[in-house]
Amino acid sequence: MSRIGKLPIAIPSGVTVTVNGNEVVVKGSKGELSQSINSDIKVEVVDGQVLVTRPTDNKEHRALHGLYRALINNMVIGVSQGYKKEMELVGVGYRANNNGQALELSLGYSHNIVFQLPTEIKVETKSERNKNPLIILESADKQLIGQVCSKIRSFRKPEPYKGKGIKFVGEVIRRKSGKSAGAK
Secondary structure (H helix, E strand, O other), rough: OOOOOOOOOOOOOOOOEEEEEEEEEEEEEEEEEEOOOOOOOOEEEEEEEEEEEEEOOHHHHHHHHHHHHHHHHHHHHHHHHHEEEEEEEOHHHHHEEEEEEEEEOOOOOOEEEEEEEEOOOOEEEOOOOOOOOOEEEEEEHHHHHHHHHHHHOOOOOOOOOOOOEHHHOOOOOOOOOEEEEHHH
């Protein structure tokens, strides 16, 4: 039995989970999320818990069992607590500003990058003197916020020599020594 899949998901107060055939809808204070489920996997709400079961021990059913349990758990956490990601711009002259859902990034290219964020994501930028600019993203959808962070990071990935680029707060970049260290 899948160790992840067999764990029940506790439903916190203020969160409702409804199962409509092959779709699970989770509503909470931070929003509403839905996920379509494979018809073989059975999802039921019993005594304030969500149980995910599979019909057989086929390889495909075992894989889907843990996957859907994790997705539903992420939805429950998202609508009750939400997810927050902080990104840091490391580099001289790197700046970030937001006008509503438009994030404007100045990353050392000849032009600024304007990135339109989905409406489900709240964005905030902070620029303090002698500190790297921060981009703070908040959303109830873990998958969407991860995708958006990945796209923002792809505009200027951290490089290993000086560490310049867009990185997550707390992320450690493996550094390489330059030419002088290798020449002897």
